[in-house]
Amino acid sequence: MTTTPAARDGRQARWDQHKEERRRQIIDAAIAVVEESGPDAEVRVQQIAERAGLSRTVVYRHFEDRADLDRAVQATILDAFWAQLLPEITLDGTVPQIIERGVGTYVRWAVAHPALHRLADHDVTSGGRTDHSGGPLEQGLERVAGQIAGIVQLGVVALGGTLSEEGRASIDPLAYGMVGAAFSSVRRWLVHPDPTLTPDAVITLVSQTLWFAVDGHARRFGVRIDPDRPVQDIAGEVLAGLVEGGGR
The missing domain is CATH 1.10.10 (Arc Repressor Mutant, subunit A)
Structure with missing residues (x-):
């Protein structure tokens, strides 16, 4: 047959x-x-x-081998984590609230899953060194940084600022640097032999550090950020002003 x-x-x-x-x-x-x-x-x-x-x-x-298994496990862990983190990176709320929401999601996940964080944070192909070679962690950090870079560009325009060609090009390394700094700070805190800071204190510390960086660079782009006003409210006023100005 x-x-x-x-x-x-x-x-x-x-x-x-x-x-x-x-x-x-x-x-x-x-x-x-x-x-x-x-x-x-x-x-x-x-x-x-x-x-x-x-x-x-x-x-x-x-x-294929143990490294192949470890890579698959790491990718699965990180996919689940990014699925929690990425939806929190939006323009909803004030800028400090936006930052703290993302940082808080990361820190609380890391505290709840220390073993998964340790595995996700390591290069499984080269003896446990942190991965800078395009593995699951690096790819995920690029996704987060890319989303933040896009939001920064939208935010600058929405808040009435302007971006030169150089300013636009600077957003990518700036976003990646901020993401890397946040992950490095939390990583150090998690492995410190005598961690005295509470998770809430770490969230506040890292969030404030990122806010200072965002505020400082925003001024370079001609934007003064009110930390107490929701981004969408400010953007609405800017848009209303543009519409009114165009009608005259």
């Missing part, structure tokens, strides 16, 4: 789905083991396999 192409395609689709479900089963098991073991524990593949109800051999059928 000859197998039709449709039948072969159907079997292949079912097999691909099975492999994807099995990979997800292994990744979920790894995340559970990491959370249970704590940030300083060494998690073995055998522990992950047992948690998933599989053998080590089956685990390695779905991943």
Whole structure:
């Protein structure tokens, strides 16, 4: 009996789905083991396999090696974190509130999931060094910085400022630098041998530092930010003024 192409395609689709479900089963098991073991524990593949109800051999059928498994786990952890963080980066509220909302989301997640933060914050391909080579962490930081850069550009215009070509070009490294500074500060606090600051104190410290940077650079672009007024209210006044001016 000859197998039709449709039948072969159907079997292949079912097999691909099975492999994807099995990979997800292994990744979920790894995340559970990491959370249970704590940030300083060494998690073995055998522990992950047992948690998933599989053998080590089956685990390695779905991943090239340990680094491949770790990369997949790291990417999954970070995807879940970005899904919480990115929706908070909007123009809703005052500028200090916008900053504190994003910083607070990050700090509270890191405190709630210290082991996941430790894994997500490391380069899984080079002995635990922080990843600056285009891995999941670096890609995620670029996503956050890109979203912030876009909001800054919109905010400058909305608040009545102007951007020269050089000013526009400077927003990308500025946004990336602020994101990197926030992550570095929280990272240092989490690993400090004697952390005396509370999470709320860290949120305030990092948020204020970023606010000072935003306020200072805004002045370069001709924008004076009122820290007590919602951005949308200020932008509405600017837009109303432009409309009124255009009508005269």
